[in-house]
Amino acid sequence: MDGPQASLRTRSPPSDKEEGEDGLLDTLTDAAAITASLHDPARFEVVFLRHFGAIHRYLHRRAGRELADDLAAQTFAVAFANRARFDPAQVDAGPWLYGIAGNLLRTHRRTERRQLLAYARTGIDPVAPDEVPAADERLDAAASAPRMARALAALRDDDRDALLLFAWADLTYEQIATALDVPIGTVRSRLARARRRVRELLGASGQEPGATTDPPGGER
Amino acid sequence: MNEMEQLTRFREHVPVPGDETVARALAELRIAGAGTPAKQPAPQRERRDRRRWSVLLAAALAALALVVALPAILPLGGPGAPDPAAANVLHDLAQIARHAAAEPAPGPGQYVYMEVMDTQTNLFVSGDAQYRFVYTEPLTQQRWLGVDGSGRFVTTVGQPTFATPQDEATYQAYIDSKGAQTDKWTFDWGRSSVERYAPGDLSYRDTSSLPTDVEQLRRLIEDRQIVDGPEGDWETFVLATDLIRDSYAGPDLRAALYEVMAQTPGIELVGPTTDAAGRDGIALASTHNGVRNEVVFDRKTAKILEERMVILSNDDADRVSQNGGPGTYGYARAGQTLFVATYLTFGEVVNSDTQMPS
Numbered sequence: 001m002d003g004p005q006a007s008l009r010t011r012s013p014p015s016d017k018e019e020g021e022d023g024l025l026d027t028l029t030d031a032a033a034i035t036a037s038l039h040d041p042a043r044f045e046v047v048f049l050r051h052f053g054a055i056h057r058y059l060h061r062r063a064g065r066e067l068a069d070d071l072a073a074q075t076f077a078v079a080f081a082n083r084a085r086f087d088p089a090q091v092d093a094g095p096w097l098y099g100i101a102g103n104l105l106r107t108h109r110r111t112e113r114r115q116l117l118a119y120a121r122t123g124i125d126p127v128a129p130d131e132v133p134a135a136d137e138r139l140d141a142a143a144s145a146p147r148m149a150r151a152l153a154a155l156r157d158d159d160r161d162a163l164l165l166f167a168w169a170d171l172t173y174e175q176i177a178t179a180l181d182v183p184i185g186t187v188r189s190r191l192a193r194a195r196r197r198v199r200e201l202l203g204a205s206g207q208e209p210g211a212t213t214d215p216p217g218g219e220r
Numbered sequence: 221m222n223e224m225e226q227l228t229r230f231r232e233h234v235p236v237p238g239d240e241t242v243a244r245a246l247a248e249l250r251i252a253g254a255g256t257p258a259k260q261p262a263p264q265r266e267r268r269d270r271r272r273w274s275v276l277l278a279a280a281l282a283a284l285a286l287v288v289a290l291p292a293i294l295p296l297g298g299p300g301a302p303d304p305a306a307a308n309v310l311h312d313l314a315q316i317a318r319h320a321a322a323e324p325a326p327g328p329g330q331y332v333y334m335e336v337m338d339t340q341t342n343l344f345v346s347g348d349a350q351y352r353f354v355y356t357e358p359l360t361q362q363r364w365l366g367v368d369g370s371g372r373f374v375t376t377v378g379q380p381t382f383a384t385p386q387d388e389a390t391y392q393a394y395i396d397s398k399g400a401q402t403d404k405w406t407f408d409w410g411r412s413s414v415e416r417y418a419p420g421d422l423s424y425r426d427t428s429s430l431p432t433d434v435e436q437l438r439r440l441i442e443d444r445q446i447v448d449g450p451e452g453d454w455e456t457f458v459l460a461t462d463l464i465r466d467s468y469a470g471p472d473l474r475a476a477l478y479e480v481m482a483q484t485p486g487i488e489l490v491g492p493t494t495d496a497a498g499r500d501g502i503a504l505a506s507t508h509n510g511v512r513n514e515v516v517f518d519r520k521t522a523k524i525l526e527e528r529m530v531i532l533s534n535d536d537a538d539r540v541s542q543n544g545g546p547g548t549y550g551y552a553r554a555g556q557t558l559f560v561a562t563y564l565t566f567g568e569v570v571n572s573d574t575q576m577p578s
Contacts, residue, residue, distance in 0.1 A: 048249055056237040056245075061230075072237070073245035080249060107344060110375075110408065117415060128234050144221075148230045154421045167227045185451060189444075198223045201420055 030093035034086045044083065047093050048076050054094070055101050058169050063105060063112050064127040071108075075101040090178065098169050099179040102161055113153045120150035144202075151201035159194035162187055306489040306504055307482040314478035317522040320471050325428070326569045331364040331371065332424075332468060333577050335565040337496065341383075341558045344391075351394035354383035357409070364573035367426070368419040372573040376412040416573075427463065432472040434479040441480060453486040454506035454513070460484075461515050465524045468567060474522065490514055495526035496562040507532065523566060529559040 028036070028046050037044035055075055059068035078100050079086075079093075086096060105112070115126045123146050152160060158180075165171045165179055173191075177184040221229075237245075326332050338359040343352070358378035365371045382388035430446065431437050440446050447459045460477050463469060469477065481487055481504075490503035493516055501516040510533030516526040533554055568577035 044249070045246070048246060052242060052245060053236040056241065057234055060234045060237075069237075069241055069245075072241075073248045076245065076249050107342070107407070110413070113415070114413070120418075125231065128231055144226050145230055148226055150418065150421055152230075154417065163227070167224060195223060197423075198227065202223055202226065 029091050031086070031088040031091045034083050034093060035088055037080075037083055041080070044080050047079070047097075051094060051097050052076065054169070055097055058098065058164075059101055059105065061127065061168055062164065063108055064115065067108060067111070071101060071104045074104050078104070092175075094169075095171060095175040095178040098165060098171065098175075099181065102165075102179065106157075109157055116149040116153035120146045120153065125149070147202055148198075151198045154201060155194050155197055159190045159197070162190040163194040163198070166191055302483055302485055303488050306487045309489055309502060309504065310478045310482035310487070313517055313519075313522045314475040314482070316520070317478055318471055318475035320474075320521060322471055323468075323567065324569055325468050325470070326367050328367060329571070331366045331570050331573050331575075333565060333568045333570050333575075334363045334365070334563065336361050336363070337562045337564055339496065339560045339562075341556070344394075351390050351397070353387035353390040353394070355380040355387065355391065356383070357407075364570070365422055365424055366419070366573065367424050369417070369422045369424050370419040370573070371417045371422045373415045373417075374412065375415070377408050377410065379409050380407070425463070427469045427473055430469075430473055432476045434476050434483070437473075437476045438480045438483060452508065453484050454508040456484050457481055457487050457504075457506040457515075458513055461524060461527070465527075465563070465566075478522065496560055497525075497564060499525055501525045503528075505530075524563060526560060526562045528557050528561075530557050531555070 028043070030047050030050065033043045033046035037047075052072060056068050056072035059071050059075075062068075063071070075097055079097055082100075086093065090096060119125045119127070125145070152164075155163065161180060162176055165176045166173075171179060173184055173187050176187045176191075180187065182190075338361065339356060340359070341354065341356045343354050357380050360376045360378070362374040363371065364373075382391060425446075431440070441456055441459055441463075444451075444459075447462055460481050464474055464477050486506055488505050488507070490505050492500065493503045494500055495516050499518070501518050503514045503516045505512045505514040507513075510531065512530040512532050514528040514530060515524060516528070517523070518525050531554060565577065570577055
């Protein structure tokens, strides 16, 4: 088969450490790659290679590896199918992709909350049971992680989304607004509410005295 | 260590995906790409649709005005002023609330019981965008909320209904396509679950110290000092109704909350209505970004019977749908009610998180 669709199918899969063919990872912005992919679908692989690892890890932290495998793949399939709608003025496709991932995750919110509550009750994380922290971190993790799990489970869904995009996806307020498609003021409100609630719940469960409440770096 | 540092460390040992996972996902993307040409926006058709819905919506509103013979559907006080028709209804509700018998407030070890019936319309889009269906999911939840923030939720998810026979057929085809993985991809329809919350996990607002002076209360709400939220009069309406619904407010406080709403611009009178449980009430609403939040009040008790989210405009949906299929309202039709929460039992005080009100 000739044409752009054939070239997407036949391109060999580079590993995440390779640049990809033609060094495109270095030369094409996300916006340029997506625009080019309208005519040459293979160009979309630049976006995949640049963001798949981060999107997968974010979903894994929220919902576990198995769902992350499916939802991360779906995220890029949905993004590819809707690439004509991407706003090229955004340049960085990350917020757009996190928005899609979040929408896909929405169907599994009850699963996420149940996993968090199970972690809080048992001290065993269903999301990452095999991921053992270094020895010197175990005590601290064992003490605080179940409390954090309970706090995250108690947040409103929208607040949890905003908070985890900030803390785990390293998005700025503006990027979170893009990902969630809400005004930036709403992002500020949700983050403030979520952080206050988490602070309250950690404090109510016995946070160590002297702990500060200021964010590292403040607003991005 | 502050809460953000703790959160950053939470599950930080989760690894990046392995080569096999990446290769499989890339293969799926290539398969999707092989069968899916790039989608091009069709602005002409969408604009036509919007005009058509605008006409229908205008006709529906006009019909509503004729049927219920309300003094005003549209605000008469001009921009920035409260709607006189809505304000009149809110003054009446304040009077009813003020003269209602004070109900016993929960004490230590006691719980407030509430039963709510939700109906939510969702869009599901599979990863390859091949399967796309709209379904409405009913859900009933019993909530026991303790004054210490502990509680228990019992949730029962009902069977879905699909927007069209085509949506149902697409759902079935999607499930069939999953083969051995069907269990994971079926939703939790028809199942019940129980969630328990330790003290402090849930928000129980002690409203006993809130002022009942209308001006003081209004300032606290507008400054978002009682409940946080975005700026805007539409949100003030939402927050005031939250306080009436979530808290165990006494008669004077509830009356003051209604008076605060009566002073708030942008609240509109929707009119007499019947909730999903068949109870008569009167609906008021605030609108923001094409989404109307309707609240149905009991005209005899001034309690909240039902809340609804109605999509008035697809403009916002167009913007949201940049995120791909399952945008927040990308699947909604103008005029469609996407979410309904009907409060079947509200505010009964019980002695344990398993006791039913008598």
